[in-house]
Amino acid sequence: MASRSADSRTGNGSPPAVDAVSLAIIEQLQEDGRRPYAAIGKAVGLSEAAVRQRVQKLLDQGVMQIVAVTDPLTVGFRRQAMVGINVEGDLDPVAEALSAMAECEYVVMTAGSFDLMVEIVCEDDDHLLETINKRIRTLPGVRSTESFVYLKLKKQTYMWGTR
Amino acid sequence: MASRSADSRTGNGSPPAVDAVSLAIIEQLQEDGRRPYAAIGKAVGLSEAAVRQRVQKLLDQGVMQIVAVTDPLTVGFRRQAMVGINVEGDLDPVAEALSAMAECEYVVMTAGSFDLMVEIVCEDDDHLLETINKRIRTLPGVRSTESFVYLKLKKQTYMWGTR
DNA sequence: CCCCCAACTTCGGATTCAGTCGCATCCAGG
DNA sequence: CCTGGATGCGACTGAATCCGAAGTTGGGGG
Structure with missing residues (x-):
């Protein structure tokens, strides 16, 4: 028991x-x-x-x-990026704020030279810039960010456990 | 026409x-x-x-x-990592080789300080090390890698286009 | 003006879904 | 060893769903 x-x-x-x-x-x-x-x-x-x-x-x-x-490109989201983030102090409030943003498809805490990694899905360049520059970088606790804009998605599966 | x-x-x-x-x-x-x-x-x-x-x-x-x-953790995959890769020469053959690996859930070509970013899903630390060290880093053309081990997945949605 | 194509609706039969029942198995405790 | 409770499974039935085919409409292009 x-x-x-x-x-x-x-x-x-x-x-x-x-x-x-x-x-x-x-x-x-x-x-x-x-x-x-x-x-x-x-x-x-x-x-x-x-x-x-x-x-x-x-x-x-x-x-x-x-x-x-869905394939993001065919439903109107033409700009995606992975953003690495370094944070000052507690990660949780920053992670929570990012999770609340519709543009953040994926939020994960990591070990390594970034504290957080976030995948961003946007409609166009303006939307992407706005999201990263005005909404992420201004969050309290965010010390720095580094962006990796997607050029081509080569593989994307959902087959965890199928091995 | x-x-x-x-x-x-x-x-x-x-x-x-x-x-x-x-x-x-x-x-x-x-x-x-x-x-x-x-x-x-x-x-x-x-x-x-x-x-x-x-x-x-x-x-x-x-x-x-x-x-x-599925939630990877509940089906036996306890170690995940994002790996940033820098490549010498043509990216395509490296991207293809990575895409062929079952452990690589996600492969994307990026602009920025990495040429490729790959999400790895493994059963345990040994499996993760083996994958990164013996299989990715030995691929011809791979110049360097940087790993970001997942500590906690905070958000993961599949709602592209639902905005 | 007519033809053709694409997308939609209607319709009926086969399939599938959603409960419910009884039975077998497994474990913990007496 | 035996008992009681819980869990998971197979069988069954009515209702809902799926599926293919056929018919209808609307809008170009010849």
């Missing part, structure tokens, strides 16, 4: 370990997020209902989500 | 501009990749079949894909 208390923890404990069958289900849905439960069941050796229950649980637990992902 | 010939091009011409209705459909599927076509139709003002046809075309054209995305 003492071990039970650990179960309620959100993420990085041992309990939420996804078993091999659920991994196989995830792989199926990574190929096609709309694949019918029956087809998945046949592929992984489970009944349709069992697959449905597992998928529902995986979604509820936040282990995976099923979403549409 | 001369402009017509450009239509056959894969991606970055003007033609594949996604109209407002398709954008609305994409937004629906970004919220829930399995939402029924009828529900989407009601939301965007189209019949169920019309939505289905548009979704199929968007998928065929590669404008979007519907996939399951």
